[in-house]
Amino acid sequence: MPSSLPLRNLTTPPSPFLHFLPSSPLISSFPHSIPMASFSSSTPTSTPQHQHQHEHEHPQNNLDQHKVSHVLKYHNQTKHNFNHYARGPQGLDWANQPNPFRRYLSSPLIPLLHSEPNSQTPLYHSLFLSLPSPHPxxxxxxxxxxxxxxxxxxxxxxxxxxxxxxxxxxxxxxxxxxxxxxxxxxxxxxxxxxxxxxxxxxxxxxxxxxxxxxxxxxxxxxxxxxxxxxxxxxxxxxxxxxxxxxxxxxxxxxxxxxxxxxxxxxxxxxxxxxxxxxxxxxxxxxxxxxxxxxxxxxxxxxxxxxxxxxxxxxxxxxxxxxxxxxxxxxxxxxxxxxxxxxxxxxxxxxxxxxxxxxxxxxxxxxxxVKKPLTLGDRFSVEPFQRTGVCGESSYKGLTVREVVRKRRSAVDMDGVTRIERDTFYQILLHCLPSGSQGGGEQRRQLALPFRALPWDAEVHAALFVHRVLGLPQGLYFLVRNKDHFGDLKKAMLPDFLWTKPEGCPDELPLYELLRSDCRQLAKQLSCHQDIASDGCFSLGMLARMEPTLHEKNVWMYPRLFWETGVLGQVLYLEAHAIGISATGIGCFFDDPVHQLLGLKGSTFQSLYHFTVGGPVLDKRIMSLPAYPGPDADA
Incomplete structure (x- = not known):
């Protein structure tokens, strides 16, 4: 019989939100400690602001509001903070590590063809300009x-x-x-x-x-x-x-x-x-x-x-x-x-x-967040939108296959590798949802691969620039939906610069917020991980969250994470296409990130962090071909 699980909060000694940016008065105004709400059980309860419902409200509206309240509670409950981590297991139960391979026993098995590693596929960077003729x-x-x-x-x-x-x-x-x-x-x-x-x-x-x-x-x-x-x-x-x-x-x-x-x-x-x-x-x-x-x-x-x-x-x-x-x-x-x-x-x-x-x-x-059938939406085939070109020469002439199959998650960054400014801009151009159409105004997801998502972009990026030649170290912001620009600027610290960096393409909505060495700060915010400070740049993906749940319904909650995952996949591929590496960072201190930017409430929330840089290769680990692989479920 299952038994009640003794829960604990994983803790580390309290860490003050240190003043890592002495040249900036913005950081010096932050409090030394940031409170984190604590929850005594993992069973949901209504949040106070949503407890009182008006008698005349439609029952469905009450239900929808209850679901939004639950999602916001879950999101807050699972935040990490300097002195309080989201609840997890007390160590890893290796004997019960889940098998990563689902199999349907006794179902007919149809072997697929194994493509040659060097078989010809289009150049990676060419796909952002146009797609080849469709194969049957x-x-x-x-x-x-x-x-x-x-x-x-x-x-x-x-x-x-x-x-x-x-x-x-x-x-x-x-x-x-x-x-x-x-x-x-x-x-x-x-x-x-x-x-x-x-x-x-x-x-x-x-x-x-x-x-x-x-x-x-x-x-x-x-x-x-x-x-x-x-x-x-x-x-x-x-x-x-x-x-x-x-x-x-x-x-x-x-x-x-x-x-x-x-x-x-x-x-x-x-x-x-x-x-x-x-x-x-x-x-x-x-x-x-x-x-x-x-x-x-x-x-x-x-x-x-x-x-x-x-x-x-x-x-x-x-x-x-x-x-x-x-x-x-x-x-x-x-x-x-x-x-x-x-x-x-x-x-x-x-x-x-x-x-x-x-x-x-x-x-x-x-x-x-389970979604029902919705009949009001029409399926639309949007014209393919190409992406702007700035530093195309940075790509190593790799094919799609070479890039996607060589993608790895770096365990450590070398703290030395730098990239050119135009290369940085080119990577970010490929992170835009709308491509270069309409003078680069961003909202609808029309460019590869974001065009797979049928909603307007809801995710932006706060970037810590560490090692980009020709670009000052500091905090930058990529706006991926122009309709959010005013709300973002109003919600964030009033002293941020919001200026276009030197040499930035007109169609790239990238803004410099402040200049300073943010390496230690980036590390601290990403659960003290060196990988966030030792790359060329790292970033936090910010989603417009609570308004989206109300306007587009509660089932958008997982979809916001999907959008961050698609953006992360682009960053992975871009890094490998220019000869370096990347890693997604799921462990970060949520509310300290928000406080750094001046964000309050749940309008904008950090959902995913990422780092791009030169990888440190562990020579003790041997690499073997994917197929035929060893007889192991791992």
């Missing part, structure tokens, strides 16, 4: 698509332990994201349209079900297919506890970005079908095979096999680029997908751990 769907192109997006990229070994790496990054290399592909009939794969689970360990498809022949012709243009993602929260919670829900959604964003880039190399476009609801996604991917998980009233530990279920995240349409607009009948599509429950589903999901820990607040939050 075939066993070869589907194999290449998955090989360059979600497959294994290498195995690593120290002699004592061996573990795998993937093309798509993951917090702690734990990989909570599972992928499903829904395809029309393809010669040498299947004579019927089908749903399959992608098994990255051996680059194969596990056939789950055959679907009606009219599904694709009735709803989508020719040469289209679907990719769906789900999350196994337990994989991430095993290490990170209550904060794991955030990291799972970062990883969904990483995977969306990885899929969009691999598809672009084949001349395919990608769009999240976000009008669909959680129930449609569950039926499409066959996730009803998992028993219903009853959320306990508190955090517990023990044998809880049902905690290994998969939470449906999103489904993307992959279709030929350059086709004209087409409409999607969401109501009929919903009926067709819900009908998949009646199909003959093959395979039994494998077990991932013998014993588990349930952090109940993760699952309550996942329930609160």
């Amino acid at each position: 769907i075939s066993k070869s192109t589907i194999s290449q698509f998955l090989f360059d997006s979600l497959a294994l990229s290498a195995w690593k070994s120290t002699g004592f332990s061996t573990w795998s790496l993937r093309v798509n990054p993951s917090s702690g290399n734990l990989h909570p994201t599972e992928a499903y592909i829904v395809l029309p009939p393809i010669p040498n794969i299947s004579d019927s349209a089908f749903v399959a689970h992608y098994a990255p360990k051996d680059h194969s498809l596990e056939l789950r079900a055959k679907i009606p022949s009219g599904f694709f012709p009735n709803f989508f243009p020719p040469n289209s297919f679907l990719v769906g993602f789900s999350s196994i929260f337990w994989r991430e919670a095993w290490k990170y506890g209550e904060r794991a829900f955030r990291y799972c959604n970062h990883d969904v964003g990483h995977a969306i970005g990885a899929v969009a880039m691999a598809a672009a190399g084949l001349g395919w476009d990608v769009k999240v079908l976000d009008s669909l609801g959680c129930e449609e996604l569950k039926s499409l991917m066959g996730l009803h095979v998992f028993p219903e998980f009853e959320i306990p009233s508190r955090a517990i530990k023990g044998k809880i096999p049902e905690i290994e279920f998969e939470h449906p995240d999103c489904v993307m349409l992959v279709y030929p680029s350059g086709i004209g607009g087409f409409d999607v009948n969401w109501n009929e599509l919903s009926k067709a997908m819900l009908g998949f429950d009646e199909l003959e589903w093959k395979g039994k999901p494998n077990s991932l751990s013998k014993e588990h820990v349930c952090w109940d607040v993760i699952y309550r939050t996942a329930e609160a």
Whole structure:
């Protein structure tokens, strides 16, 4: 029987918010200690500002407000601070580390083709200017698509332990994201349209079900297919506890970005079908095979096999680029997908751990943000928008495959490597959602890979510049939606400069806030990690959060993390394309970051940190080919 889990708050000795910027009066005005709200249990309660509801309010409005209140409470509860970390396990239970490979036992296995490492694909930087002509769907192109997006990229070994790496990054290399592909009939794969689970360990498809022949012709243009993602929260919670829900959604964003880039190399476009609801996604991917998980009233530990279920995240349409607009009948599509429950589903999901820990607040939050079917939205095919060019010569002439499959997360930065100013500007140009259209005004997500996301940009970046030749050290800000500029400027410290740095392209909305050596500050804010100060630059991604939850609904909460994950994937690829490396940073002190910028309340929140720089390679670790790999589940 599961037992109540003794909770603790991981603590370090209290650290004052030190005055690391003596040349700036802005920092000297900050208090020496920053209070952090403490929570006595992981069970949600209403926050005071939302406790009193007017009698005349519509019940649905009350329910929606309750969900927003819960999400805000979860977000605050899972913040790290100088003297208070979000709740997590008391050490790692290595005996119960989750198996990173989901398998559907007894399902038919369809091996995919293994592409040659040096086979010709477009140059990486060319994809931001235009996409190649679309390739037809075939066993070869589907194999290449998955090989360059979600497959294994290498195995690593120290002699004592061996573990795998993937093309798509993951917090702690734990990989909570599972992928499903829904395809029309393809010669040498299947004579019927089908749903399959992608098994990255051996680059194969596990056939789950055959679907009606009219599904694709009735709803989508020719040469289209679907990719769906789900999350196994337990994989991430095993290490990170209550904060794991955030990291799972970062990883969904990483995977969306990885899929969009691999598809672009084949001349395919990608769009999240976000009008669909959680129930449609569950039926499409066959996730009803998992028993219903009853959320306990508190955090517990023990044998809880049902905690290994998969939470449906999103489904993307992959279709030929350059086709004209087409409409999607969401109501009929919903009926067709819900009908998949009646199909003959093959395979039994494998077990991932013998014993588990349930952090109940993760699952309550996942329930609160479940999206229903929404019929009012039209599917729109937006024209491809190219990205501005500033420092194109910085790229090493690498192909898409070379960049995506060589991507690694740096463990340490060398503290020496510098990049040119134009290279820095070029990286940031590729981080813009709208490309260079309309004089560079940013709002709609039209550029690669952000065009996969159907909402306007909600995420910005506060950058700590450490080692960029020709650019003063200091704090900078990238505005990724011009509609937020006034609110950002008003919400942040009044003494910030908000000036365009020297040589900055007109279409790049980058602003200098203050000049100073921010290396120690960046390190301190990112949980005292040297990697945040030893790179060329690091950054915090700020999302417009509470207004978005009210205006666009509570299910935008995980989607904000998806957007940060897509942005992080761009930074990973950009770093490797210019010959250096990068790492996502999930551990940072949330409210001290906000205080540095002068932000109050929940209008803007820091959701993800990142660092880009010269990596330190550990020569003790041996690199092995991805395929064929060792017989290990790691």
